[in-house]
Amino acid sequence: MKSLRLSEAEITQYFEQGYLLLPGLITADALARYDKRFITFATAEREATVQMKIMRDIMVVKGAVQPETPLHAVNKMINFEEDAELYGYVLEPNLLSAVRSLVGEDIYSLSTNVFNKPPGIDGRHPLHQDLRYFRIRPADKIVGVWTAILPATRETGCLAVIPGSHAGELLEHAEPDWEFVNRAFFGIENIDLDLRVHLEMAPGDTLLFHPLLVHGSGRNRSRRFRRAISVHYASGDCESPIRDWRQGKQVRRID
Numbered sequence: 001m002k003s004l005r006l007s008e009a010e011i012t013q014y015f016e017q018g019y020l021l022l023p024g025l026i027t028a029d030a031l032a033r034y035d036k037r038f039i040t041f042a043t044a045e046r047e048a049t050v051q052m053k054i055m056r057d058i059m060v061v062k063g064a065v066q067p068e069t070p071l072h073a074v075n076k077m078i079n080f081e082e083d084a085e086l087y088g089y090v091l092e093p094n095l096l097s098a099v100r101s102l103v104g105e106d107i108y109s110l111s112t113n114v115f116n117k118p119p120g121i122d123g124r125h126p127l128h129q130d131l132r133y134f135r136i137r138p139a140d141k142i143v144g145v146w147t148a149i150l151p152a153t154r155e156t157g158c159l160a161v162i163p164g165s166h167a168g169e170l171l172e173h174a175e176p177d178w179e180f181v182n183r184a185f186f187g188i189e190n191i192d193l194d195l196r197v198h199l200e201m202a203p204g205d206t207l208l209f210h211p212l213l214v215h216g217s218g219r220n221r222s223r224r225f226r227r228a229i230s231v232h233y234a235s236g237d238c239e240s241p242i243r244d245w246r247q248g249k250q251v252r253r254i255d
């Protein structure tokens with residue numbers, strides 16, 4: 001298991017390819033705690049915090065499927081900063097040292113998600129760049145992190161990335177022309193799908209990715225859930241054109 005800062009080779013790989021996969025970065029015990037906590041919120045056993053949102057999948061919202069259980073209805077959770085247990089993920093020492101190796105010591109968390117892909121629904125995430133959702137710059141000082149909680153395979157709808165795509169511009173995004181598209185799932189049109197590399201990940205495996213990296217995920221064709229926990233960090237050197245982003249409701253400085 002990794003606990004130290006990234007090596008020069010890993011840092012080079014991140015900046016050349018736009019991503020870096022770190023196997024087994026988060027322990028099974030920690031993952032089990034985050035998973036259990038997520039489920040208590042997702043099934044309304046525990047009341048959501050003020051900022052937290054549990055989003056239902058569009059197929060469920062439109063009545064195209066009848067969820068087998070409350071957990072089968074959930075597409076994602078956003079904004080778990082106020083929950084100390086889930087926020088423990090953002091403070092995982094291995095994550096922090098890896099991210100600091102890429103963007104420096106002074107870091108903030110920007111946004112948090114749990115991505116839940118139940119069986120039996122479409123749930124695809126179109127190819128996109130996360131910078132589409134952020135006003136702050138420079139992009140090189142923002143890092144996305146995604147850890148598999150449950151196995152992410154071709155069958156369950158793992159992430160797919162286009163290596164090196166982060167070296168380009170922020171591309172046009174639009175709502176895909178699909179029958180079922182979850183809220184704010186914008187995608188890039190006219191992109192060569194043959195360039196995709198599918199990243200199969202075991203629980204605990206963690207992807208660090210550049211906010212301009214083109215990525216998305218496929219449909220869950222299995223009978224199991226696919227679930228991941230994710231955070232974006234930014235360096236204190238970033239600037240926003242509109243206001244002091246450090247004062248944002250979801251933003252937290254990391255000591």
Ligand SMILES: O=C(O)CCC(=O)C(=O)O
Pocket residue numbers: 115125130144146215216217228230
């Ligand atoms: O988990 C997924 O299916 C997609 C995640 C994603 O696209 C992201 O973290 O930006």
